[in-house]
Amino acid sequence: MKEFLPYKDQLDLLVQRGMDVGDREYAADFLRRVNYYRLSGYWYPFRQLVNRTRTDDFYPGTRLDDVFALYEFDGRLKAATFSVLAPIELALRALLGHELGRIDPCAHLDPSLLGPTARKGGAYAKWLRGYESELARSREDFVEHHRHRYGGRLPAWAAVEILDWGSLTYLYGFAPRTVQDAVANTCGLSAPQLTSWMKALNLVRNTCAHHGRLFNRVHTIIPKLPPADRHADLNAAASEWNRTFGQLTLIQFLLDRLELGRMRLLPAVVKTFPSVTAVPLAHLGASQDWETASRLWAG
Structure with a gap:
């Protein structure tokens, strides 16, 4: 030792x-x-x-001062990333809850109303136990209202509000393909693409929430991308999709397609990358022309 x-x-x-x-x-x-x-x-x-x-x-x-500068930049980047992920998560919750509600108010509680993934193996049963545990712990006013008035059974559009990003991703995977497609289409993606993006961004979110290092990170999930001729602004933005800049580009794309605004925050923070000769911005996965290559990063 x-x-x-x-x-x-x-x-x-x-x-x-x-x-x-x-x-x-x-x-x-x-x-x-x-x-x-x-x-x-x-x-x-x-x-x-x-x-x-x-x-x-x-x-x-x-120089240790350069190390400090990179550390402080990473802190700013994580704070901004966590901030802009919040409206994306809330939008995905709302979309999924709404589309599940179309099928049945409590579709999330009945695997026969969900997709085939919910009826294979024990993944859905595990998810349901986690959901019920979160429901029992929740003290949200809307949860208390449903406890007193409806016996605690939350409709899908309310149930999504007690899910964390990971549980939301699982529920999206359990949903019927029609529901998945409706949500994904709003994002400009296919269902498999959105599934992989949700998994990737869940890890990014957790890195930010638990004070991990976002700078110079190689991410474990490479997102599935639309065909090259589908979204020109996405194609031009990044090439190393397992690097942090690539993952942040997913966020910029969703902010744009979901019309959530706040697209200037991440570019503003990236511009504050410290001038350190030995560690250029390429360590983030960004190209030299990152500001002008795509409108997603125009700021």
């Missing part, structure tokens, strides 16, 4: 490995507020690459 290192010794170790830590008092104060190992994800690109392996030594000219 590694030995405990006081802040002074942590700074000494960084200096030993070739980093300019600048004002030591300021640097130590920053380490008191932000854990050394959290910051290590931001100085990772500054570590020398030898035979495709990162060493502990930093490239010449590496």
